[in-house]
Amino acid sequence: MAIHTFFFVLLLIFSLIQSSSRAAKGRLFTDLENSLEVTAKPVKDGVVLEGGKDVVKITWKLKSLAKVDAHATFKRITVKLCYAPISQVDRPWRKTHNEISKDKSCPYEIVSKPYDMTPQSLDWIIEPDIPSGTYFVSVYGIDGNGHKVAYGQSSDDRRTTNLFTVQAISGCHVLLDIASICFSVFSIVFLLVVFVKEKRKAKLEQRR
Amino acid sequence: MQVEGNGEESGITNRRFALPVDAENKSTTFRLFSFAKPHMRAFHLSWFQFFCCFVSTFAAPPLLPVIRENLNLTATDIGNAGIASVSGSVFARLVMGTACDLFGPRLASAALTLSTAPAVYYTAGIKSPIGFIMVRFFAGFSLATFVSTQFWMSSMFSGPVVGSANGIAAGWGNLGGGATQLIMPLVFSVIQGAGATKFTAWRIAFFIPGLFQTFSAFAVLVFGQDLPDGDYWAMHRSGEKQKDDVSKVIRHGITNYRGWITALAYGYCFGVELTIDNIIAEYFFDRFHLKLQTAGIIAASFGLANFFARPGGGIFSDLMARRFGMRGRLWAWWIVQTTGGVLCALLGQIDSLTLSIVVMLIFSVFVQAACGLTFGVVPFISRRSLGVVSGMTGAGGNVGAVLTQLIFFKGSTYARETGITLMGIMAIACSLPICLIYFPQWGGMFCGPSSKKVTEEEYYLSEWSDKEKENEFTSH
Numbered sequence: 095m096a097i098h099t100f101f102f103v104l105l106l107i108f109s110l111i112q113s114s115s116r117a118a119k120g121r122l123f124t125d126l127e128n129s130l131e132v133t134a135k136p137v138k139d140g141v142v143l144e145g146g147k148d149v150v151k152i153t154w155k156l157k158s159l160a161k162v163d164a165h166a167t168f169k170r171i172t173v174k175l176c177y178a179p180i181s182q183v184d185r186p187w188r189k190t191h192n193e194i195s196k197d198k199s200c201p202y203e204i205v206s207k208p209y210d211m212t213p214q215s216l217d218w219i220i221e222p223d224i225p226s227g228t229y230f231v232s233v234y235g236i237d238g239n240g241h242k243v244a245y246g247q248s249s250d251d252r253r254t255t256n257l258f259t260v261q262a263i264s265g266c267h268v269l270l271d272i273a274s275i276c277f278s279v280f281s282i283v284f285l286l287v288v289f290v291k292e293k294r295k296a297k298l299e300q301r302r
Numbered sequence: 303m304q305v306e307g308n309g310e311e312s313g314i315t316n317r318r319f320a321l322p323v324d325a326e327n328k329s330t331t332f333r334l335f336s337f338a339k340p341h342m343r344a345f346h347l348s349w350f351q352f353f354c355c356f357v358s359t360f361a362a363p364p365l366l367p368v369i370r371e372n373l374n375l376t377a378t379d380i381g382n383a384g385i386a387s388v389s390g391s392v393f394a395r396l397v398m399g400t401a402c403d404l405f406g407p408r409l410a411s412a413a414l415t416l417s418t419a420p421a422v423y424y425t426a427g428i429k430s431p432i433g434f435i436m437v438r439f440f441a442g443f444s445l446a447t448f449v450s451t452q453f454w455m456s457s458m459f460s461g462p463v464v465g466s467a468n469g470i471a472a473g474w475g476n477l478g479g480g481a482t483q484l485i486m487p488l489v490f491s492v493i494q495g496a497g498a499t500k501f502t503a504w505r506i507a508f509f510i511p512g513l514f515q516t517f518s519a520f521a522v523l524v525f526g527q528d529l530p531d532g533d534y535w536a537m538h539r540s541g542e543k544q545k546d547d548v549s550k551v552i553r554h555g556i557t558n559y560r561g562w563i564t565a566l567a568y569g570y571c572f573g574v575e576l577t578i579d580n581i582i583a584e585y586f587f588d589r590f591h592l593k594l595q596t597a598g599i600i601a602a603s604f605g606l607a608n609f610f611a612r613p614g615g616g617i618f619s620d621l622m623a624r625r626f627g628m629r630g631r632l633w634a635w636w637i638v639q640t641t642g643g644v645l646c647a648l649l650g651q652i653d654s655l656t657l658s659i660v661v662m663l664i665f666s667v668f669v670q671a672a673c674g675l676t677f678g679v680v681p682f683i684s685r686r687s688l689g690v691v692s693g694m695t696g697a698g699g700n701v702g703a704v705l706t707q708l709i710f711f712k713g714s715t716y717a718r719e720t721g722i723t724l725m726g727i728m729a730i731a732c733s734l735p736i737c738l739i740y741f742p743q744w745g746g747m748f749c750g751p752s753s754k755k756v757t758e759e760e761y762y763l764s765e766w767s768d769k770e771k772e773n774e775f776t777s778h
Contacts, residue, residue: 184376186714187367187588198588223500225371265372265501270426273509278420281516285416288523292409292533 120195121241126234130246131157134231136258137217145262146222152204154233154246155213167243168209168235173216176200178249178257181227194242200232209235226262319530327530328460332467340527341458347526348407348451349471351415351518355444356478357485358422358511359387360605362438364483364583364598365490365504369434372501379431381712384580386439388573388703394446395697399689400548402453406528411450415519418444422512426505444515448696451475452677453689457529465681469616469674473608476670479579480605485510487598554765555690560683563735564676564695569702570729571639571672574646576703577725578604578669581711582662585718590655600659607666614667615674628682628744635675636736636747642668643733647726650719673699679739686765702732 137149152173177199182188190199204218230249234242249256320338321329329341336342362369362383370380394414401410421440428434455467489510493503527533555561583601586592592600615638622630645665652658676695684691706728710721740746742756763771 184378184714185370186377186717187370187584226374262372262374263499263501264429265499265505266427266429267502267505270502270505274420274423274426277423277509277512277516281416281419281519284520284523285413288412289409295533 120193123192123194123197123245126242127244128246129157129244130233130235131155132231132233132246132248134248134256134258142259142261143220145220145224145226145260148220148260150218150220150231150258151215152218152231152248153213153215156211157246167237169238170206170236171209171214172206172234172236173204174200174232174234175202175204175224175229176232176247176253178228178230178253180257181229204231220260222263224260224262226260228257228259230257323530324460326460328458329530330460330463332459332463334470340530344454344458344526345467345471347518347522348411348447348454349474351411351522352447352451352471352475353478353481354511354514354518355415355418355447356475357482358418358515359438359442359445360479360482360579361422361441361486361508361511362387362425362434363580364486364594364601365507366584367587367594367597368490368500368504372504373428373431373434375431375434376713378713379434380584381707383431383435383438384577384711385704385707386435387442387580388445388576388700388707390439390443391445392697392700392704394443395449395700396693398446398449399453399693402450403689406533407450407454407457408522408526408528408533411447411454412519412522414446414450415444415515415522419512419515419519422508422515425508425512445700448472448475449693452692454528465616465620465678466613468677469613472677473610473612473616473670473674476575476608476612476673477606479575480602480608482511483579483583483598483602483605487595491595550770551687552690555684555687555694558684558687558691560739561687561691561694563739564680564683564691565698565701566732567635567639567736568673568676568695568699569705570732571642571669571676572699573702573704573706574642574669574725574729575605575673576700577706577711578666580703580707581718581721585722586655586658589719590658592655600662603659604662604666607663608670611667611670612674615671615676616678617674618671619675619678623678628679628741629747631675631678632736632739632747635672635679636733638668638675639672639733639736640730642672643726643729645669645726646729647723650721650723650726682741684765685762 132152132154134150134152136143137151143150154171154173177188179190182190182199188198188201191197202221202224205216230247230253232245232247235244237243247253319327319329319341320336321331321333321341323341324330332345333342337346366380369375373379375383398410398414401413404410405413418441421437425434425437425441428437451471452468455471456464459467486507489507490503493506494500498506579601582604583597586600587594587597590597618634618638619631622634626633642665645661645668649658649661649665652661677692680692680695681688706725709728710716710724711718716724737747740749741761742752742754743758743761745751
């Protein structure tokens with residue numbers, strides 16, 4: 095009887111796995127039209143930028159040859175910071191995925207605003223919690239349903255040009271280092287004191 | 303209930319204990335909610351210290367999504383750190399048994415805990431992947447307090463209750479691996495809320511496990527004692543215990559094939575548990591796009607099952623022994639551990655979050671019960687070399703964790719979900735040797751006891767040569 099229940103439960107679990115793996119396929123990147131022209135230029139050129147301090151000038155506008163009728167379709171524009179391939183090596187949590195909902199390569203949103211048909215520009219101060227890495231900027235056109243319908247990026251198709259590198263803040267602090275040293279020394283000293291005390295006690299007992 | 307124990311040497315007579323004791327002043331009962339000196343106090347001090355060491359060793363994994371960005375870690379770095387965190391205590395566990403013999407469990411365990419606390423504090427100041435790997439390596443040594451816990455319980459509690467004392471102490475210590483997945487994200491968000499940036503908040507958070515580890519060692523030193531009658535050095539029991547030849551004890555331990563099988567099998571129940579402690583929070587964070595705190599809560603529920611699952615495994619082993627003897631213990635162990643492996647293999651294949659959590663919870667109960675069932679068999683393998691066999695088994699657990707992370711969770715060779723499935727399959731395979739364990743006096747899984755009618759006493763006495771037995775006899 096127990097065996098029957100066990101196998102039934104196993105069968106149930108397997109059938110649930112099957113049904114969950116046949117989930118509906120989401121929207122793909124390749125469906126989006128490249129109708130936005132984007133540039134992202136660090137104010138300091140040719141050097142590694144510092145998180146929390148340096149500025150990147152971002153501009154975007156609709157391409158003149160764009161097929162999608164932007165004025166009718168776009169309701170919002172989202173500007174995102176994306177990892178360049180070199181910062182994705184051996185880091186599967188930053189992987190690029192063609193299915194938009196599964197893509198993890200653009201985790202940081204720089205700004206999101208209603209669509210304005212005039213060319214836009216923004217001076218963005220790199221936030222202090224942006225990690226070290228090499229980046230480019232992507233801009234997405236979003237329709238009334240919240241779906242991405244078009245995009246543009248500051249780099250080429252292979253994401254190898256016009257990249258900029260950021261050096262993050264370390265988060266370290268002198269006070270933390272001092273506290274570590276104090277507590278560590280205290281622990282070791284207490285241990286040595288106890289050892290010496292115990293040895294003395296043992297010698298006393300032996301003499302008795 | 304106050305019982306007078308037999309005072310033995312050093313002029314200590316008429317000691318009063320809160321619990322009933324046997325001739326060696328070991329407690330014959332186990333009262334969970336008592337803190338009475340010295341037995342129950344020793345229990346609470348030792349499980350709490352072990353718990354704090356587990357919290358510190360696995361404090362990094364739930365915060366990895368933040369730490370990996372701050373230190374620019376790759377998947378290879380994270381894998382190496384995970385391996386480092388469990389490899390230090392392979393050696394430390396082997397040495398701890400001898401350290402307890404020489405200095406007593408109180409000093410040995412507190413020394414280890416206090417000397418590894420600096421590694422936890424220093425985590426706040428690391429700047430590179432190498433620094434991360436080093437602090438995890440040194441902090442991980444503290445997991446050897448498992449051995450001191452078992453040693454201390456065996457010194458304080460007598461036969462009928464020592465299994466429960468050991469099982470609960472080990473289970474509640476392992477609980478730390480789950481509790482830390484809750485504690486660290488919580489502490490991190492509180493510190494962040496107080497105004498610290500992400501990359502500073504995680505560093506400050508590490509002072510919590512560090513301080514708890516230091517505090518628990520203080521408590522052990524100030525309030526604990528090694529033996530019912532006092533402390534090791536103060537008592538100087540050289541006349542009491544027959545001194546055995548250390549090299550012979552070690553030789554009898556390592557030449558007993560059963561010790562190697564339990565070491566391998568423990569590597570694939572406890573080793574699996576350690577591996578999951580290291581990878582599960584990141585797995586849920588990445589695969590199901592959860593928030594750090596949510597991933598932490600789910601990851602914690604894996605380790606928190608230790609509260610009842612591991613002690614339950616030990617109790618189940620004793621129950622099976624009452625009806626079916628040693629063969630019952632072996633069958634129960636093999637079935638529970640193999641089922642754990644099957645559930646682990648299943649876990650990696652599941653795409654749905656809810657189902658993943660359900661399967662993970664059931665899997666956690668089975669794998670932790672298997673750990674309890676392992677130590678239901680280990681005490682019977684050898685009397686003379688019990689310490690060596692226990693040490694081998696305990697170390698084997700960590701070796702299993704090292705191997706598994708090396709093969710399946712280093713770098714980006716396998717996706718995490720594939721690694722989990724393959725780990726489950728390997729656990730099933732490495733549990734098969736349990737079928738080969740055979741005691742001539744009790745039998746094995748597939749064979750009855752030997753037709754030569756070997757008694758229990760004959761089995762254990764066979765660990766001594768005839769000459770040694772003679773010397774024992776004549777020296778009295």
